[in-house]
Amino acid sequence: MLKALLHSLPLVVGLNFSPVPLIVMIMILMTPKAKVYSYAYLFGWFTGIFLTGIMVVIIPEIKEAGGSISFLSAVTRIVLGVLCFVFVLFEWVNRKNPDSFLSVSRLFKKLDNLNIWKSVLLGLFFTTVAFKNLILSVDNALHVKSQLNSTSEIVRVLLIFAILSGLCLFCLAITYSLLNNKIDKTLHKLKNWLTKNNRIIVVTILCLVGVSLIYEGVVNIKLMLLF
Numbered sequence: 001m002l003k004a005l006l007h008s009l010p011l012v013v014g015l016n017f018s019p020v021p022l023i024v025m026i027m028i029l030m031t032p033k034a035k036v037y038s039y040a041y042l043f044g045w046f047t048g049i050f051l052t053g054i055m056v057v058i059i060p061e062i063k064e065a066g067g068s069i070s071f072l073s074a075v076t077r078i079v080l081g082v083l084c085f086v087f088v089l090f091e092w093v094n095r096k097n098p099d100s101f102l103s104v105s106r107l108f109k110k111l112d113n114l115n116i117w118k119s120v121l122l123g124l125f126f127t128t129v130a131f132k133n134l135i136l137s138v139d140n141a142l143h144v145k146s147q148l149n150s151t152s153e154i155v156r157v158l159l160i161f162a163i164l165s166g167l168c169l170f171c172l173a174i175t176y177s178l179l180n181n182k183i184d185k186t187l188h189k190l191k192n193w194l195t196k197n198n199r200i201i202v203v204t205i206l207c208l209v210g211v212s213l214i215y216e217g218v219v220n221i222k223l224m225l226l227f
Contacts (some may be wrong), residue, residue: 044123084210
């Protein structure tokens with residue numbers, strides 16, 4: 001269980017420093033019902049991460065007898081890694097397009113008329129639909145499934161992963177709850193910095209994750225061929 005958690009730490013960092021979910025949290029904290037909506041957003045985030053892991057875990061043939069990684073799992077990692085680089089290439093080609101996928105301005109339009117249900121759905125969206133975060137969650141679930149035999153241990157690790165993945169969002173919500181409007185200027189500065197560097201951060205994380213996934217997949221396939 002500890003080994004599985006240690007493997008999850010880089011993925012946790014990648015999820016915590018996802019620019020757009022952080023920007024959305026900051027925007028939510030600037031709404032009249034910031035406290036309610038921010039925790040609803042967190043609930044959607046935690047739920048999405050956890051359910052994504054559960055869905056991957058229940059897929060058959062992820063693990064073979066003896067805890068070894070199956071061929072399907074290895075190929076899945078390689079495919080996900082390649083998709084990471086396809087996404088990076090697409091964003092590089094469209095980097096000057098203001099309406100590209102990573103354009104934050106498109107997202108702000110969807111924050112109009114925010115309510116508690118929209119806040120929950122936003123959290124779910126960024127964990128089950130947003131490509132980078134989905135890849136990180138799937139990678140973690142694949143590794144957990146291949147390393148652990150006990151269902152209770154798998155569920156515990158996935159739950160811990162979901163909680164850890166939202167620490168930055170949780171810290172923003174807690175800090176605002178304690179200090180209220182005293183950190184408005186800081187939030188504005190953070191939002192502007194994240195908006196400016198959004199594409200660079202996301203592309204960097206995707207490149208690192210892509211390399212890791214392809215490497216793990218290729219190594220596992222080589223081991224299967226040897227034995």
